[in-house]
Amino acid sequence: MKVLVTGGAGYIGSVAAEMLIEAGHAVVVLDNLSRGHRAAVPPEATLRIGDIRLQQEVAGLLRSEKVDCVMHFAASSLVGESMEHPGDYFDNNVIGILRLLEAMRETGIDRIIFSSTAATYGEPRQIPIRESDPVEPTNPYGESKAISERILSWYRRVHRFRYASLRYFNAAGASEAHGEDHAPETHLIPLALEAAAGRRSHLGIFGDDYGTPDGTCIRDYIHVCDLADAHIRALELLEQLDGKDEAVFNLGNGEGYSVREVVAAVERVTDHEVPVRNLPRRPGDPARLVASAERARAVLGWRPRRTTLDQIVGDAWSWMQRHPDGYES
Ligand SMILES: NC(=O)c1ccc[n+]([C@@H]2O[C@H](COP(=O)([O-])OP(=O)(O)OC[C@H]3O[C@@H](n4cnc5c(N)ncnc54)[C@H](O)[C@@H]3O)[C@@H](O)[C@H]2O)c1
Structure with missing residues (x-):
């Protein structure tokens, strides 16, 4: 096709x-x-x-x-x-x-x-x-x-x-050849990786007083x-x-991870500390967003295969290490 x-x-x-x-x-x-x-x-x-x-x-x-x-x-x-x-x-x-x-x-x-x-x-x-x-x-x-x-x-x-x-x-995450290179970058995992790599002074955490186990937002x-x-x-x-x-x-994965859990995964994978700064909540950020992907499983026969946070963060990190300045422009 x-x-x-x-x-x-x-x-x-x-x-x-x-x-x-x-x-x-x-x-x-x-x-x-x-x-x-x-x-x-x-x-x-x-x-x-x-x-x-x-x-x-x-x-x-x-x-x-x-x-x-x-x-x-x-x-x-x-x-x-x-x-x-x-x-x-x-x-x-x-x-x-x-x-x-x-x-x-x-x-x-x-x-x-x-x-x-x-x-x-x-x-x-x-x-x-x-x-x-x-x-x-x-x-x-x-x-x-x-x-x-x-x-x-x-x-x-x-x-x-x-x-x-x-x-x-x-x-x-990333494939072997393709990864995330947004300008401006707004997504948590690349931002945390950049902070771990010292390319960014810190990672801002928007709100730590949500009704979640560690107070930070949970995403899928x-x-x-x-x-x-x-x-x-x-x-x-x-x-x-x-x-x-x-x-x-x-x-989605059907699993939610908090911002702090993502930070911990980034620290494990990179073996570097992620300096964080707690900031006020952003308006309109729900505490939790987690998918039921049952329909995609049933109708498409779809099963996410790279489901652990360490695997997702690890692939993003490998791509970032191979492309420290992103794609060649
Ligand atoms: N990244 C996420 O987590 C996420 C989550 C939910 C939905 N989406 C959706 O997935 C899609 C892809 O997201 P992404 O993160 O790869 O975004 P991206 O910004 O990396 O890619 C979008 C691409 O579309 C091109 N583009 C934008 N407007 C265009 C236009 N008018 N004509 C031609 N090209 C145009 C851009 O140059 C860019 O290459 C988007 O529709 C986005 O809304 C993304």
């Missing part, structure tokens, strides 16, 4: 592109390099630099490359930034998917796998969180993904599109290679869908 991977120069998209190629698929990456890296695109993939919002260009690409289906990773994804610039988030994420879907409709491509997020749930009603729980995002980023899911659902109902929406919890960390594996399985599932089924899946 030939797969268009939007955002394939980014963190998760580049690992998915790598695993698609390993599985024997052909990959075309579409990325505007606003946050991604040319060097993150696997050499076997074709890189087309462009923006998903330019419908005619995307349609031309889908036609000329004879694409069969789309994995859609390209988005803006920083919660804090979305609270400052909501318009930019709705523009890139909502207008982005709309233009992409229209380009697909124009060219007769009706299969898409979408990167959604735990941020669609907002403050959880129960732990673990299930797909049937209310979607009540508390920031424009989560809202942009929730709106995208509604749009996808209408394209399914009206145009018979086949889609899977994968709601990731906290992506972490899922290895980026396990995420990519779920995408390949979802691609196979799309073959069996007939446009009648909703396919929304949580992707």
